[in-house]
Amino acid sequence: MAIEERNIDPESGERTDEAPVSHAVVQTGIGPSNNLVPKTDEMMLNMGPQHPSTHGVLRVLLELDGEVVRKAIPDLGYLHRGVEKLGEYRMYNQFVPWTDRTDYVAAFTGNLAFVQAVEKLMGLEIPERALYLRVIFSELQRLASHLLWLGTHVMDLGAITVFLYSMREREAILDLLEMQTGARLTLNAQRVGGFPKDIPPGFLEKLEAFLAIMPGRLTEYDMLLAENPIFLRRVKGVGVMSAEDAIQWGATGPTLRGSGVAYDVRKAVPYAAYDRLDFEVPIGTHGDVYDRFLVRMEEMRQSLKLIRQAVDQLPGGPVMTGDIRVALPGKEATMTSIEAMQRHFILVIHGFRAPIGEYYSAVESPKGELGWYIVSTGENHAYRARNRAPSFVNLQALPLMCEGGMVSDVIANIGSIDIVLGEVDR
Amino acid sequence: MADSYVPFRGKFVPPPEGVDPEEHIAVQKLRAQMPEAIEEVSSFRDQVTVRLYKEYLVEACLFLRDTPGLDFDFLTDLTAVDYPSRAKRFDVVTHLYSMTQNHLLRVKVAVAENESLPTISTIWKAANWEEREAFDMFGIVFDGHPDLRRILLPEDWEGFPLRKDYPLAGYGTYTS
Numbered sequence: 001m002a003i004e005e006r007n008i009d010p011e012s013g014e015r016t017d018e019a020p021v022s023h024a025v026v027q028t029g030i031g032p033s034n035n036l037v038p039k040t041d042e043m044m045l046n047m048g049p050q051h052p053s054t055h056g057v058l059r060v061l062l063e064l065d066g067e068v069v070r071k072a073i074p075d076l077g078y079l080h081r082g083v084e085k086l087g088e089y090r091m092y093n094q095f096v097p098w099t100d101r102t103d104y105v106a107a108f109t110g111n112l113a114f115v116q117a118v119e120k121l122m123g124l125e126i127p128e129r130a131l132y133l134r135v136i137f138s139e140l141q142r143l144a145s146h147l148l149w150l151g152t153h154v155m156d157l158g159a160i161t162v163f164l165y166s167m168r169e170r171e172a173i174l175d176l177l178e179m180q181t182g183a184r185l186t187l188n189a190q191r192v193g194g195f196p197k198d199i200p201p202g203f204l205e206k207l208e209a210f211l212a213i214m215p216g217r218l219t220e221y222d223m224l225l226a227e228n229p230i231f232l233r234r235v236k237g238v239g240v241m242s243a244e245d246a247i248q249w250g251a252t253g254p255t256l257r258g259s260g261v262a263y264d265v266r267k268a269v270p271y272a273a274y275d276r277l278d279f280e281v282p283i284g285t286h287g288d289v290y291d292r293f294l295v296r297m298e299e300m301r302q303s304l305k306l307i308r309q310a311v312d313q314l315p316g317g318p319v320m321t322g323d324i325r326v327a328l329p330g331k332e333a334t335m336t337s338i339e340a341m342q343r344h345f346i347l348v349i350h351g352f353r354a355p356i357g358e359y360y361s362a363v364e365s366p367k368g369e370l371g372w373y374i375v376s377t378g379e380n381h382a383y384r385a386r387n388r389a390p391s392f393v394n395l396q397a398l399p400l401m402c403e404g405g406m407v408s409d410v411i412a413n414i415g416s417i418d419i420v421l422g423e424v425d426r
Numbered sequence: 427m428a429d430s431y432v433p434f435r436g437k438f439v440p441p442p443e444g445v446d447p448e449e450h451i452a453v454q455k456l457r458a459q460m461p462e463a464i465e466e467v468s469s470f471r472d473q474v475t476v477r478l479y480k481e482y483l484v485e486a487c488l489f490l491r492d493t494p495g496l497d498f499d500f501l502t503d504l505t506a507v508d509y510p511s512r513a514k515r516f517d518v519v520t521h522l523y524s525m526t527q528n529h530l531l532r533v534k535v536a537v538a539e540n541e542s543l544p545t546i547s548t549i550w551k552a553a554n555w556e557e558r559e560a561f562d563m564f565g566i567v568f569d570g571h572p573d574l575r576r577i578l579l580p581e582d583w584e585g586f587p588l589r590k591d592y593p594l595a596g597y598g599t600y601t602s
């Protein structure tokens with residue numbers, strides 16, 4: 001007898017939830033009692049923490065009914081390092097390298113979010129050139145992050161070719177970041193008050209070369225994916241999230257915009273030089289995986305547009321604020337004036353003190369709204385450094401996207417949220 | 427000679443001036459509707475903080491969410507700050523944002539160590555994990571939370587790491 005038939009009540013014709021009673025068990029009295037007979041069609045499945053498609057050490061506990069996901073329970077914390085606790089013990093500039101290690105595929109925006117929160121807490125004026133450079137590097141970092149997302153997300157869905165191409169372009173961006181900072185992932189590119197050094201000679205030429213090839217490469221990805229029937233079947237209508245749900249669950253970034261809400265920190269609370277640049281915020285219409293894919297693809301084009309404008313408008317001048325509360329006196333002054341040298345030592349050894357107060361400041365990281373809430377009691381370190389991590393909050397919407405869908409769609413959904421576990425667990 | 431010597435020192439930094447918190451539309455409407463809920467209002471630079479009494483938290487949050495003109499439909503962040511010397515040692519800090527009105531409000535509630543406070547995850551679902559994290563890191567209990575478990579630390583972890591009396595290296599390491 002088939003499982004379906006056995007579970008149907010012969011008199012009423014309705015499906016019963018209890019498992020069918022085995023006559024053998026009843027007659028002999030040996031074996032499990034009726035309520036302990038397992039339902040043969042339900043199963044708990046551990047996905048992760050060592051699963052290549054969870055993009056890190058994410059564990060999702062799936063309650064399956066055949067191939068259908070009844071319940072998805074994310075389990076976090078495998079990469080928890082206590083970044084917020086460390087933020088209470090490290091001086092402001094000492095803590096900047098830690099912000100690299102939260103969202104480690106977009107270290108620049110991580111730096112910027114923290115540094116900007118401290119700057120606003122202190123009321124610092126940042127020179128124009130630094131603001132434009134922040135736009136250039138933020139958008140380069142967004143491109144690098146989205147390219148990594150594109151490669152891995154699409155590879156999870158079976159299209160391996162795109163990964164090779166997107167990593168090629170990401171490599172070019174990492175080379176540019178390396179020219180500026182000497183590092184490829186953990187950049188530590190900024191200090192409170194601006195940049196520790198200006199862009200090196202030859203940087204803009206290399207950037208121009210990148211800007212010249214990149215639009216063509218984006219078209220190349222579209223050719224590989226836009227009419228690929230396998231890819232479209234995997235992403236269209238999958239993981240649908242309405243705009244109301246997305247706002248309720250606190251989603252930000254492309255995860256929110258895919259559902260049709262045009263909220264972007266760069267437009268809502270402009271920072272750096274974004275209020276002087278022209279760009280659009282792409283939004284989706286259905287809120288499925290495909291829309292989130294399209295939003296990120298269009299964001300890459302907008303990023304190129306932003307870099308183009310920022311390079312054209314890039315003003316001259318210093319890249320570090322002149323406010324001597326935070327700025328080092330400079331090599332020449334340090335070597336010629338004893339007071340400047342003392343000042344240099346004090347800034348390096350003791351750091352600077354922020355006024356008593358609290359500030360919440362956010363940037364639009366590639367993942368969403370990346371905010372820092374800093375409480376200062378007038379010390380040279382934060383009394384409380386709270387990281388509002390977009391991946392952490394966006395991941396809350398995963399059960400909503402997965403439940404009722406197929407088990408293979410879980411992978412598409414995780415990829416479409418674009419989480420980084422360093423940021424989820426902090 | 428002594429008069430002409432100008433030492434290399436930082437310029438005088440005046441204390442930061444905040445905006446007038448009473449001018450914030452949310453403060454005005456809260457004052458008009460439920461003045462008994464507000465303990466105090468303050469501001470730092472352009473950000474306004476409202477400190478509410480715990481008993482009125484849910485009522486006030488619903489008011490902030492549903493009142494036309496306020497429309498705080500988005501919970502940006504929920505966290506806590508530990509002040510061990512205070513009688514009520516924890517401040518539960520919530521950042522509310524309105525997608526339609528584009529304004530931010532910081533809401534604070536003071537909680538003592540053995541007290542609990544009502545959950546607001548019924549009002550904004552985003553508070554679900556944020557409250558779990560506050561429970562995980564500070565040991566603050568949220569009444570009525572659907573699933574109040576540790577979230578980042580293992581279930582059997584001892585202590586609450588973001589409390590000020592918890593050592594940086596943790597318990598059981600070579601430093602303690």
